[in-house]
Amino acid sequence: MYESRDFSAMPILADALQDAGCDRADILDHCRGPGQHVRGCWVVDLVLNKG
Template sequence: MTKDCNALALLVRDIVGNPFRPVTFAPSWRSDTALSLAQGMYESRDFSATPILADALQDAGCDNDDVLNHCRGPGPHVRGCWVVDLVLGKE
């Protein structure tokens, strides 16, 4: 049961992020590359490119450790990932 609870907690963190540390996402971080990567991941449900998304966001000026570390972390990453949704402007 504990393993299932841990897996569920990881999924919730991927979708919700940390509600105690909300991220203000700068529109300038939505570069063409970041948008293209996020849209591709969202449509294909293949989130293996999240570390590359972190690089694209950093290249666009993102310096938010929560965003970058989330993308570079082990996941799991699923459709509804809070960073991908921020890039795509979803709420």
Template sequence: MGELDSAFVPVKTAESRVQCNLLRDIFGNPFQSINFAFEWRTETAVAVASQMYESRDFSAMPILADALQDAGCDNDDILNHCRDPKGAHVRGCWVVDLLLGKS
């Protein structure tokens, strides 16, 4: 590897991390299915998810986790995804799409 090639390794690694995080946000864990209970689709949870979806501002994901938990959600994958402070969230987030019936 030449000097020029090695200068780009950190950029490629950082970009790969960003892309992997976005894929995890959209698809979740492809090796584990999630049973999303209808009871978790409360008025509050749907309102929070709809607002985030429309505004494309996903800073309320921890609030969504609280609303889901109040509705009886005890799925660690869902709650941890919503509360992950390092998580990247975009339109197409698997939790928001499940809640809004988009997936």
């Protein structure tokens, strides 16, 4: 997402996070929400920094 700046897969990220056991509504709602996502998205940063 960061390289291509294409955040259209955010709902898919939400599904993957949920499948992995994430139950935080703030994260899942943000990924599935209608807003425009940009580089520096706090959820993507959180995922990348957890690795």
